[in-house]
Amino acid sequence: MRARAVTYTGPGGEEVISIAERVVRAPKSGEVRVKVAAAAVSPTDVLLRKTGGPAPFRPVTPGMDLAGTVESVGPDVTRLAVGDEVMAAVLPVREDGGGQASYVVVPAASVVARPKTASLVEASTLPMNGLTALYALEIAGLKPGQVFAVSGGAGYMAGFAIAFAKEQGLRVIADAKIEEMDKVAGLGADVVVPRGSDFAGAVLKEFPEGVDALLDTALLGESSFPAIRDGGVYIPVRGWSDPESEARIRIKPVMVPDVFERTEWLEKLADAVDKGVIAPGVYGEFSPERVAEAQRLTMAGGMRGRAVIVF
Structure with a gap:
């Protein structure tokens, strides 16, 4: 399978950003593949772009959280099923890349059902924060x-x-x-x-x-x-x-990233939204082609929510 993805060709300014196709493998044991509807933008995305971070893989796809629909599951995954609407935390500095791609393979432990009272765009703003x-x-x-x-x-x-x-x-x-x-x-x-x-x-x-x-x-x-x-x-x-x-x-x-696989905490976030303890915040929706604009707004500060890349 192939996916459209925000990519960094190397460390640098906005000129290193491109929208490219990348191969997305099938999920293995303990993994799911998600059709991404939305992926939030964070200051970490910009830091990774400017410095290259510890990423040994090029190009790099940013994005530390996402929401979408489970498209396929690994052979031993029973908690999640194809068609489930979910949110997830994901580490960009890995061969499979981060969340800003139309399909992403994610450890199943990092994936939970989205809040019942939140849209997928709203849910994408929850995991990392x-x-x-x-x-x-x-x-x-x-x-x-x-x-x-x-x-x-x-x-x-x-x-x-x-x-x-x-x-x-x-x-x-x-x-x-x-x-x-x-x-x-x-x-x-x-x-x-x-x-x-x-x-x-x-x-x-x-x-x-x-x-x-x-x-x-x-x-x-x-x-x-x-x-x-x-x-x-x-x-x-x-x-x-x-x-x-x-x-x-x-x-x-x-x-x-040390707690991206704390499934019970991700479930707590969804439950807290449904109970009104916390509320998701969406500053604005952006196409992948507008990711540079979303990053500039994020770094300008004062946002009471997240810019979201919508696929």
Whole structure:
């Protein structure tokens, strides 16, 4: 079978993007092949394009999450069936490539039924951000009543983290622009401080001893460390080059590909949508030929949802 796919011919600018045909193999044991309806765009796609990342295969197809219909299943797959409408998390830096292709082979463990109350386009925006939020909370390892801070509280993934933190009985503080403070409070944040140049100072005014963990979706880095109590946890979302740079706190990056096969978490995301705990967000729909535009909008920031490539 052949598929249309967004591809990078190598690292570089938008000139390395092309729409090409690629061969899509049959699924093996523990895999399914999905006819992709929609695949979300993320900053990781742009980082992979610019740097080439760790991808040993060329060309590279980006996209870390998708939604579509199961087209065929491997010989031992029983949980999923042909015709199921599903969403999935997928790693682009592999020979089979990422989600931005019309057909993709994916480990069955990374595939679950889409939420009943969400379209396939909406479902494609859930896996990576939702898994990141759940993994961050697992990394934080907090108990009910402890304080969890989220920078960039109005962001899409931050909203998931706030909602799930409240489900776990945590106290949540987040920041937001003045016009978005009510929205963030509506997600469940106990305290919302105005977004500004001194996030740590604003947090310490509310919690003078510091918070127990901080999920840094706004990429504040070391300037946010004073907000964390001694022995607390700093959780960056884009990795961290020097895990020993601050002895007073623990730095634990969230590397979401580590949990792409946590089937129960993907199912939790779908259930949370159906129960109204979280909501999918679609900023806009783009054809594969408009992927460069979708990437530019993604990197410009301020999107409260994801740009989605629709096949």
